[in-house]
Amino acid sequence: VGAPLGIIYLRILTNTKVQGKHDITKYCKVPYLGDIPLYDGNIARNIAVRESGRDKVSEAFKILRTNMGFMSRGGEQQVILTTSSNAHAGKTFVSMNLGMTLAFSGNKVLMVDLDLRRRTLSKHMGQRSNPNGATKYLSSTETDINSIISKSGLHENFDFIYAGLQPPNPAELLMSERLDALIAECRSHYDYIIIDSVPAMVIADAMISSRVADLSIYVVREGLLDRQQIPDINALHTENKLNNMCIVLNGSSESRQ
Numbered sequence: 001v002g003a004p005l006g007i008i009y010l011r012i013l014t015n016t017k018v019q020g021k022h023d024i025t026k027y028c029k030v031p032y033l034g035d036i037p038l039y040d041g042n043i044a045r046n047i048a049v050r051e052s053g054r055d056k057v058s059e060a061f062k063i064l065r066t067n068m069g070f071m072s073r074g075g076e077q078q079v080i081l082t083t084s085s086n087a088h089a090g091k092t093f094v095s096m097n098l099g100m101t102l103a104f105s106g107n108k109v110l111m112v113d114l115d116l117r118r119r120t121l122s123k124h125m126g127q128r129s130n131p132n133g134a135t136k137y138l139s140s141t142e143t144d145i146n147s148i149i150s151k152s153g154l155h156e157n158f159d160f161i162y163a164g165l166q167p168p169n170p171a172e173l174l175m176s177e178r179l180d181a182l183i184a185e186c187r188s189h190y191d192y193i194i195i196d197s198v199p200a201m202v203i204a205d206a207m208i209s210s211r212v213a214d215l216s217i218y219v220v221r222e223g224l225l226d227r228q229q230i231p232d233i234n235a236l237h238t239e240n241k242l243n244n245m246c247i248v249l250n251g252s253s254e255s256r257q
Contacts, residue, residue, distance in 0.1 A: 033064060036060045037056045071246055079212060080215045083198065084221070088224060091196065093250070108159075117170055148161050215246065
């Protein structure tokens with residue numbers, strides 16, 4: 001009996017992955033926005049929430065929407081950027097379902113794919129090769145944002161700006177004043193703008209883009225992020241590398257109980 005118990009105990013001691021909200025709130029100094037339960041149902045185009053859904057995922061995103069108000073700093077949380085430490089944390093899943101939740105509430109929502117390297121969001125929507133996207137606007141003198149805005153086909157209040165064709169210089173495009181002009185123009189047409197960015201620990205694009213955001217949501221995936229990476233996340237917060245930063249725990253087992 002002792003041997004199996006010893007093996008289990010050893011596994012617990014050597015497992016350094018984030019195991020729940022307590023690991024975030026204990027070791028991380030970043031404000032905690034909320035958690036999303038692990039979704040194991042059928043999913044199409046990354047959408048799990050339902051308009052009148054009473055399921056735990058739909059309710060969790062409604063709570064996120066409410067909690068965003070506590071991060072306001074006296075202003076609107078109109079432009080929201082999502083990032084993470086690594087791939088597969090679920091930042092695109094969080095972006096899409098938060099966007100749908102806001103659209104369900106009657107808000108006009110724009111989703112912008114600024115992962116100009118992998119274009120994950122655009123790929124999920126079958127638009128990875130669509131040339132009419134963010135890179136078209138950022139790399140030219142195009143001033144009509146309507147030429148790069150697409151209907152999502154998911155909800156009448158939900159529009160997209162896809163990434164566009166992959167550029168050779170993503171960071172330079174994101175540093176240009178064209179990004180500021182694009183987001184400023186979109187602010188006058190939409191209640192919320194959600195920017196799906198790249199993992200912040202991999203390349204600098206998310207930190208570059210964060211200047212135009214009112215809120216930066218850092219997505220941590222339970223069972224994926226190593227606790228040894230939490231000091232790096234704390235550093236992003238204390239050094240103000242991401243504007244108005246907060247954390248969302250994705251794939252939470254605690255929130256399913």
